[in-house]
Structure formats: structure tokens, C-alpha cells
Amino acid sequence: MIQPLLELRSIEVAGRQQPRLLGIDLSVHAGERIALLGPSGAGKSTLMAVANGLLQPDQGTVLWSGEPRARSSRGRRRQLQRIGTLWQDLRLIEELTVQQNLNCGRLGQWNLAQALLNLLLPLESEACRAVLGQMDLDPALLNQPIGSLSGGQRQRIAIARLLRQDPVLWLADEPLASLDPRLADELLELLLRQTAAPRALLLSLHRPDRIQGFSRVIGLREGQLQFDCKPQDVSAPMLQALYAATAEP
């Protein structure tokens, strides 16, 4: 059988009052695009942080392409290069140009000398132009400072930076949260288009109205998986149960 790109086994993360994640089992295979649904506080961000390795679970095993967290820093960096995160606040570097930001996706592979040179003479212009093209952006943007771009352009630059990194596992924590409906549709369409096999996408959503186009939908509530099925099988009662008001302690 083919190794899953990400495998979570019996993951538990303790919280202050109640566990933030409890007994999570989840595999993400190449070609899958998974929507992670759940109300606020369900543990979606915690799950994302475990998936990209920022947070080490208290219990359970995380495997990336069948491998546990690498011990050596070199091995760990190689592992991390295969995981790409689209941050909700994008985390573009305002002081740098578009091209320098795009090249941030390559920094995992570059040495310090290349990184320094990129700050003087931005490197690999052809490759940067190519990813801008894939995002339907004007190549003339390359030399613009990030600060001069519109919100929609910035979103696309953040995805283009992921294309430069070229990870297999794409993680996106509520990327649509602060966008107007038209931009959100565009962004989702771009993300789904870019994450065909051998890549995979795990994307968390606050609201359940954009799950068409995904291959799987997972419901998370109070740190536990409620359902894991195809989007056409998600029923109204399932969603009602997922988003039902929690009894306040």
C-alpha cells in the first residue's frame, strides 16, 4: 500500500480544562483534498499545528510519509520542506519585494550565502515569474514591495510562495476566514487546482458552505472526530450535531 503523506495515530493534546485533541486518527494520502470542519474551539488549529510539526502531541504518533519526527536538525529540515503551510495572516515579509518573498519558499534548500545574495540581487527570476503566471498574476509585480499589493494579490503571492517551496502536504488553517465571498471562492479554487496528486491538501473551515470540490470532509468537535466521509454524504443532521451549541460548564 502507498504510504500516506500524513498519518496521525491516537493523538492527544492536553488543554487547561479539557483535552484539546482526544484520540485523533487520521491519514492523508496523495491526491486527497480534505476539508476540516468544526465550530470555534473544536481543535482545528491544534490539529493543524500537530500536522505541521509546530506542536508535539502529548500522546500518539505523527508520521510524515511514514517517518516519525526526524532527530537530526538536517533530517528535520528536509521533512519540513515537504510540508507547506498557508497561514491565516499569510506571514509575508512586508519589507521585501515580491520576488524575495517568493524565494522564501526556497530558503529551506538554500545556504546562507544564497539567502544573503537574494537580499541584494533577487535570485531565480524565471522560476518566480513562472509561479506568478500559475497564479494569474502579472510578472511585473516581481520587483514591487509587498506593502504595495492588494489583499487578493497578497493571498495569491502566499500561494505562489508555496509553489516555490513545492511541498507535497499542503496545510491551510482557515485561509478564507477574513475574505469577502468572491475572493474566498477564487482562493479556494486556486488551492484545489494546485493540490492534485502527488500533492494533498488539508484545509480547515469554520463554515460548512464550501465543501464541494473536496474529496473528503472531516468533522471535529471538542477535540474528537465526529465524521469522516465524502462531501456528498454530509447530511444536515450531521452538521447540526457538529455545530450544536455546547453546554457551558
Place this chain on the structure above:
Amino acid sequence: MKPAAPLLVLLPALVLLPVLVLLPGLMHGGGWDLIGTFLEAAVHPSLDPVVLASLLQGLAVTAGMALLGWASSVLIGIALGIASSRLVWRSLSATERPAQLLRRLLAIPRSIHELIWGLLLLQLLGLQPAVAVLAIAIPYGALVARVVSDLLDALPDQTLRALLLSGAPAPAALISALGPPLLPGLISYGGYRLECALRSATLLGVFGLGGLGNELLLTLQSLEFRELWSGLWLLLALMLSLEALVRQLRQRWGMPSRFGLGQGSSGQRGRELLLAVAALLPLLVLVAQALDVHPGALLHWQPLPPMPEQHWLETLALPWPSLVVNTLLLTLLAAGMAVGGAPLLLLLVAPWRWGRRLLQLLWALGRLWPPPLTALLLLFVLKPGVVTAALALGFHNLGILGRLLLEGAEVAGAGAEEALRSSGSGARIALLYGRFSALARSYLAYGAYRSDVILRETVVVGLVAGTGLGSQLRESLSSFAWDQIALLLLVYAVLTIVGEDLSDRARRRLL
């Protein structure tokens, strides 16, 4: 080809290249065993109770002088700051002229380093504790005055006008309209000045004005390195506690950080603040009594030694161009080493967890170690000259800028660094792109300000390492050549006033 922000903070470190090239030629061969003994003594300080008692007494005197000098400078500074505020003059009378005039005049005491004030006052008043206090109070007072008037002039004046129009008496209107918004900035800056005052008081001690500095110099000259280190560790403990206290109070009272990245709100803890000020007053009186500082004694001037004949022609024949060029070169090298060296070192140690701790210790030592003592230590192995002096001055300022850089790096660019790390970037690259991008501008702006301070400080190492205007000043002071002294001070003042203007322009462009 325009270097990007994170690269800009590293560029000043390029001055290290010529320094490294010149360094082997500057070694005079001997003295390495002394450096070895000195370094070894760091872990074996003297624990002799007699030595410790004498060092502690010296430390108390230094701390007392710093506290008194600082308190006087804050009082002087607030008074002169209000008097030189354009806003105050505009509101109370029709003209801003007096404010501008006073501002220009204040540039003179500010441009002269506290050490020069100390040495001049020593000639006038003889050796007494009040000399060090006054030497700190004069330039610091002028510095605080500038900050106060800048803060005041940046405030909107509607409240003040409204109060005055409603018939409130001027002093009451001033205090209630301008006091509360002025306070956070003033307290934050005041706390920082107290840290500086401790360093200055130590430095003045090195030149014989009493306190721990004097003991440090004596132990260094008699090669009693273990005793020297006992004194240094004690001073380090005091300095770090003071810095921690100031940081705590700044956070507790919600004051803006020195770096100006997070703008603080106005203080919420008015009562606590008032209590602190009230507690400070009796403390100051006690310290003054313990140190035997009598303001009255300042009125008794010593008879000056008979003035030698003035030789203006000889004075003019001094090698002025080389004195000035060496002073500027010294400033450039020291500033480059300090401003560029701090981020460079941080970058180099980034992959190691203990690296940052080690740097923090090194920088703390740099801050507390008076530059003339570093220069003396370097003279064990290096020939005197510009590079030696620059190394000593650069090391001291590296400590100050390094601490500031770390403070800034705690808040700026954390998200970007995390994002880079989690896409597989190494620690150095993530620091460079993530943190340095975010703090480059404000750090360089502070570096510009610091370079102007470094220009003023060149006199301190020049006195020891034999270079620039400082070394000439030493000769002129010891031969009571008042004509030379006067001209040297004038040249110094002009240089620092021009330097201040340049650094102001650089800062305005950066921020």
C-alpha cells in the same frame, strides 16, 4: 541593486574587514600571557573579605553618585525642557524665539562628554564627591531637556489652550494639560538614563573621581586580575538588577519600550508612581549625606594654577586635520563594529541554544566594562592607535546595541520567523529574513543615534589609547594649556553638534 532591509543591518559590519586586516600588524608580540591570566581570573575572582568590603564600598559610592547625578539631571532636564518647548512658549506668549535660542544653547553642554565635564570641574572645584554628581547632571540634564521638549512639542496643544482660555493660571494649566501625556515617555527615558548614569559614574571613577571605577583601574594597573574580576562581577550584578528593575517597572506601568516598536499607553498606576517618587526623595537625601555631597561646597572654587602665557599661534599649529580625521575614523570604526557586529554575532550563534545566552553575558560585560579599561587591557597586546581605541569603544557599544537588538527581536517578526522555520529554513536564515526584516528600520535608526553618542565618547578612549582629540586634550589638561583646551572643546562641540544633526536626518529618513 538596492540591499534589502535585513541586509542593511549587517552592512555596517563591513568595517570589520579592514580592522581584521590591520590587526596582525598592530600586535607588539608580548602580553598574551597577561591576557591569559586575566581571562582565567574571571572564573577565580578574589573572595578575600577585605577586598570584597573595599569593592562593595566603592560600588556603593559609584551607585550613589549615579543616583544623585541622575536625579539632578532629571530635575534640570524637566525644567529646561519646559523652558525650551516651542509649544509652551507659543501658548504662554506670542513668540517661540526664546525656546529656539535655549535649544541652541543647550546643544553645547550636551555635546561635551561627562568625562570632560568631570575633568574640568575637578580643576575648578578640587576632588570632592559633588564633582562626579555635577559632571553627570550637566550633560544628562541637557539631554533630558531635549527629550522633554521634543515630547512636549509633539503633543497637541488644544487642551492647554482651552485651559488657558478658561482662565486657569499658567502653571496649573501646564501641569494638567501636558503632565499626563508627557509622563510615560519621560519615565521610560528616565529609567534608561539611570542605567546610563551607572555606567558614567563607573567611568568617572576610572579617571579618579571616586568609587568603584578607581579600584578597577588600580587592580588592573597592579595586575591583580582576581580582585579586578571580583569588582566586575559585583558591578555586573548591580547593573543587571537595575536593568531588570527598570524593565519590570516599564512593563508594569505600561510605558513605551525604548525601541518604540510597541507604543505603550499612558500609565495606569498613578498612585504607585507617586509613591515611588515620594520614596525617592528621602533616599536621595540619605545618599547625599552618606557621600558627603554638599551643594554649598560647589560655590567654593579653587584658585586656579597660574595661567601660563597664552600661545595662540602654537595652539593653531597643533595637527588639527589629523586630530579631527582620527576622531572621525574612530567613530566610524567603533560605530560600524557595534551597529553591524550585534546582528552579525546573533546570526552566527543562532543555531545553538546556548549561543544567545553566551552573547547576552558577553554584551553585559561590554556594557559595564568602561572603554578606557578595555583599551588598557588591549594595550597589553596591541599598539596604541585608532584601531585599538575603536575596538575598546566598539566593544562597549556592542553591549548596548546588542541588548537593544535582542529586546527588539523579542517582539518583531516572530510570526515570519516561525513560518520560515516550519518550511524547513535553518535557524540563521529564519532569523535573517523573519526577525531582521521587521526590526531593521528601527534598529538602524537607533544605531544612527548611537553613532552620535559614540562620536561624543571618542574622547574617553582617546585619553587612554592615544588617538584623536582625546589624547591631545589629555596633554593640554595636564599642562594647563587653557588656550588649547578651549579650542579643543570648541572643535569637539562643533563636531558633535554636526554629528547630532546628521544622525537626526538619518533617523528621520529611516522612521
